[in-house]
Amino acid sequence: MSAQRTTLADVAASAGVSVSTASLAFSGSGPIADATRSRVLAAARALGYAGPNPLGRQLRRGRSGIVGVIMGDALRRAFRDPVAVQVLDGLTGTLGPLGLGVLLIPGPDDPSQPAVDPLLESAAMDVAVQMWGGTTDDPVLEMLRRRGTPTVLVEGTPQPDVAAVGIDDHGGMIELTQHVLGLGHTRIATVTMPFDRDRSEGAADPVRLAGISWEITRRRLAGVTDAGVTPTVVWETPASLVENGAAAGRALLSRPDRPTAIVCQSDLLASGVVLAARELGLRVPQDVSVAGFDGLDLPWLAPDVLTSVAQPLAEKGAAIGEAVAELLAGRTPEPRVLPVQLRIGTTTGPVPPGA
Amino acid sequence: MSAQRTTLADVAASAGVSVSTASLAFSGSGPIADATRSRVLAAARALGYAGPNPLGRQLRRGRSGIVGVIMGDALRRAFRDPVAVQVLDGLTGTLGPLGLGVLLIPGPDDPSQPAVDPLLESAAMDVAVQMWGGTTDDPVLEMLRRRGTPTVLVEGTPQPDVAAVGIDDHGGMIELTQHVLGLGHTRIATVTMPFDRDRSEGAADPVRLAGISWEITRRRLAGVTDAGVTPTVVWETPASLVENGAAAGRALLSRPDRPTAIVCQSDLLASGVVLAARELGLRVPQDVSVAGFDGLDLPWLAPDVLTSVAQPLAEKGAAIGEAVAELLAGRTPEPRVLPVQLRIGTTTGPVPPGA
DNA sequence: CTGAAAGCGCTAACAC
DNA sequence: GTGTTAGCGCTTTCAG
Numbered sequence: 001m002s003a004q005r006t007t008l009a010d011v012a013a014s015a016g017v018s019v020s021t022a023s024l025a026f027s028g029s030g031p032i033a034d035a036t037r038s039r040v041l042a043a044a045r046a047l048g049y050a051g052p053n054p055l056g057r058q059l060r061r062g063r064s065g066i067v068g069v070i071m072g073d074a075l076r077r078a079f080r081d082p083v084a085v086q087v088l089d090g091l092t093g094t095l096g097p098l099g100l101g102v103l104l105i106p107g108p109d110d111p112s113q114p115a116v117d118p119l120l121e122s123a124a125m126d127v128a129v130q131m132w133g134g135t136t137d138d139p140v141l142e143m144l145r146r147r148g149t150p151t152v153l154v155e156g157t158p159q160p161d162v163a164a165v166g167i168d169d170h171g172g173m174i175e176l177t178q179h180v181l182g183l184g185h186t187r188i189a190t191v192t193m194p195f196d197r198d199r200s201e202g203a204a205d206p207v208r209l210a211g212i213s214w215e216i217t218r219r220r221l222a223g224v225t226d227a228g229v230t231p232t233v234v235w236e237t238p239a240s241l242v243e244n245g246a247a248a249g250r251a252l253l254s255r256p257d258r259p260t261a262i263v264c265q266s267d268l269l270a271s272g273v274v275l276a277a278r279e280l281g282l283r284v285p286q287d288v289s290v291a292g293f294d295g296l297d298l299p300w301l302a303p304d305v306l307t308s309v310a311q312p313l314a315e316k317g318a319a320i321g322e323a324v325a326e327l328l329a330g331r332t333p334e335p336r337v338l339p340v341q342l343r344i345g346t347t348t349g350p351v352p353p354g355a
Numbered sequence: 356m357s358a359q360r361t362t363l364a365d366v367a368a369s370a371g372v373s374v375s376t377a378s379l380a381f382s383g384s385g386p387i388a389d390a391t392r393s394r395v396l397a398a399a400r401a402l403g404y405a406g407p408n409p410l411g412r413q414l415r416r417g418r419s420g421i422v423g424v425i426m427g428d429a430l431r432r433a434f435r436d437p438v439a440v441q442v443l444d445g446l447t448g449t450l451g452p453l454g455l456g457v458l459l460i461p462g463p464d465d466p467s468q469p470a471v472d473p474l475l476e477s478a479a480m481d482v483a484v485q486m487w488g489g490t491t492d493d494p495v496l497e498m499l500r501r502r503g504t505p506t507v508l509v510e511g512t513p514q515p516d517v518a519a520v521g522i523d524d525h526g527g528m529i530e531l532t533q534h535v536l537g538l539g540h541t542r543i544a545t546v547t548m549p550f551d552r553d554r555s556e557g558a559a560d561p562v563r564l565a566g567i568s569w570e571i572t573r574r575r576l577a578g579v580t581d582a583g584v585t586p587t588v589v590w591e592t593p594a595s596l597v598e599n600g601a602a603a604g605r606a607l608l609s610r611p612d613r614p615t616a617i618v619c620q621s622d623l624l625a626s627g628v629v630l631a632a633r634e635l636g637l638r639v640p641q642d643v644s645v646a647g648f649d650g651l652d653l654p655w656l657a658p659d660v661l662t663s664v665a666q667p668l669a670e671k672g673a674a675i676g677e678a679v680a681e682l683l684a685g686r687t688p689e690p691r692v693l694p695v696q697l698r699i700g701t702t703t704g705p706v707p708p709g710a
Numbered sequence: 711c712t713g714a715a716a717g718c719g720c721t722a723a724c725a726c
Numbered sequence: 727g728t729g730t731t732a733g734c735g736c737t738t739t740c741a742g
Contacts, residue, residue: 018728018730020728021727031728
């Protein structure tokens with residue numbers, strides 16, 4: 001088409017005004033005569049000019065209008081997690097009206113990959129959102145700090161210069177565990193989310209338990225132990241998805257010292273455990289109680305309804321969006337901890353008589 | 356912290372070299388003495404400079420490194436569709452290594468919203484990907500053309516200056532319908548994806564049928580009719596999700612002239628129909644056959660396996676990524692139509708004797 | 711191998 | 727109301 005993209009200068013020349021005036025015609029801010037504006041816009045239309053080049057505008061303003069969202073996982077896994085998706089939805093809902101766009105940044109996939117996605121070093125973004133916690137000494141947070149990118153940390157341990165949004169998962173987990181204890185269970189196993197980027201799978205030994213670097217995993221596990229339970233097994237999964245829960249369930253429920261209750265760190269994991277139990281011919285909750293965390297709506301588990309701890313997902317997304325807006329305004333948002341709520345379903349019941 | 360962000364010029368001054376030399380130290384391209392480079396990098400580290408400001412670089416290069424992905428739906432819905440998610444995953448997989456990031460752009464939500472998301476007018480992007488077809492006279496494509504943004508259209512009708520990636524859904528639908536016909540069915544209903552931004556729900560009358568603006572919906576419906584079937588009912592849904600399929604199923608299967616087979620335009624819709632059938636006490640496929648489209652893995656439908664037309668989702672994502680790369684290289688990628696494959700499951704069977 | 715200079719396209723003071 | 731001017735931070739010729 002054109003050898004040279006048409007610029008605001010071309011439009012201004014064509015309309016017989018200065019560039020700054022032409023700029024005003026588009027930005028709307030600042031005083032400009034209606035007649036002048038429409039003359040500029042007409043010239044623009046005639047030249048096929050679709051509005052100011054965002055790149056020039058961004059450099060000048062020092063703002064890209066982009067919020068980098070670091071998913072807690074490779075995108076393929078992240079998108080399979082309704083928790084991530086619903087939070088993301090709540091977030092985009094508040095960001096959109098602010099004229100901010102979401103740039104997806106994959107989280108760690110496997111240890112063979114670099115620890116931080118290259119986009120994190122090179123992409124333009126005004127604010128970053130680190131979804132899903134973060135690890136101790138997180139290389140992502142370190143990178144962000146080096147770049148001077150204001151950051152919202154979701155489900156992480158509060159840090160000096162980082163905004164925080166989270167839920168009371170520790171408290172929720174205590175409550176959930178107490179519910180299970182109240183039903184008389186003593187042989188209680190727990191299925192956790194990944195410990196670290198290594199993503200091992202299986203029963204965790206004490207050494208491994210001492211080195212959980214995923215903060216959210218550690219905090220939820222602490223909820224179980226702080227409720228006074230020493231799990232018969234702490235089963236680590238490589239990802240918080242149904243199939244990982246199913247694998248955990250198969251393993252735990254085939255043991256000679258089969259637990260009478262399994263407390264899981266997510267609903268997806270828990271529903272996998274329920275499926276595994278059914279598969280093994282065990283009745284839930286008569287033979288084994290299963291509890292999850294998140295409060296998802298899982299219609300395909302019907303007729304069962306998972307006992308779980310509900311977290312306000314859309315509100316969490318909105319809270320993140322508000323924190324982003326605060327940071328952009330140069331303010332420091334207060335850390336927010338959203339409440340959770342124990343929701344008793346049909347998958348937990350009294351300890352079996354014989355056990 | 357600093358009143359002024361440190362720039363490449365600061366680093367250069369501190370290292371005692373010119374800005375252009377400092378630039379070379381970071382970009383790597385171009386000749387530079389090792390000693391000089393390390394001196395620059397040391398100075399950068401000392402000043403807490405994390406690398407060139409992307410905004411400056413982008414303006415200079417005329418490239419943002421951003422690919423805008425226009426989801427076919429409001430994000431909240433889009434992310435609930437495994438088809439969209441898996442394609443997106445395949446896409447990011449090929450884009451990542453190219454140093455390109457994905458900016459999420461919501462598609463139309465409901466008619467009360469503006470037809471094109473504001474991001475589309477204002478965000479910087481080198482290429483746009485319009486997922487999930489497009490409508491006739493799509494305002495999105497028009498906007499993109501006006502802005503001069505090279506575009507990849509997924510599942511849309513090929514256009515002069517737009518790259519296209521799609522699947523042979525028309526052919527797949529014909530094959531699927533023929534399979535159903537071969538089983539002896541004559542009372543065949545079909546459940547479609549939305550017709551347009553209005554997102555009506557219910558049996559479509561001839562007037563409405565004549566005005567389907569969602570191209571993908573029209574093409575798949577044409578597959579059914581081109582196989583020689585006149586559906587007893589064409590049921591339009593407001594979104595391609597399980598609950599919409601369930602609603603359709605309840606309605607269609609409660610009619611006096613209950614169809615013996617229901618061909619759906621997506622697996623999500625089809626699985627909703629299967630659930631509705633079970634709910635109504637109908638056996639699939641003994642009482643009613645149900646077929647879908649996409650070839651998703653739907654374990655929770657077990658023990659049923661949906662009869663469907665499988666499309667290569669990850670490959671589709673990769674093909675889109677390749678088209679993006681071509682456009683960025685200034686070339687015009689050939690339109691690509693990926694093959695689909697009929698996959699017969701357990702949800703279709705012979706027409707019931709009495710019917 | 712290194713430096714000087716030009717300019718990507720735009721906006722925001724500031725002067726008129 | 728409108729024009730002039732000065733950069734935003736960087737990369738890339740082009741000389742040296």
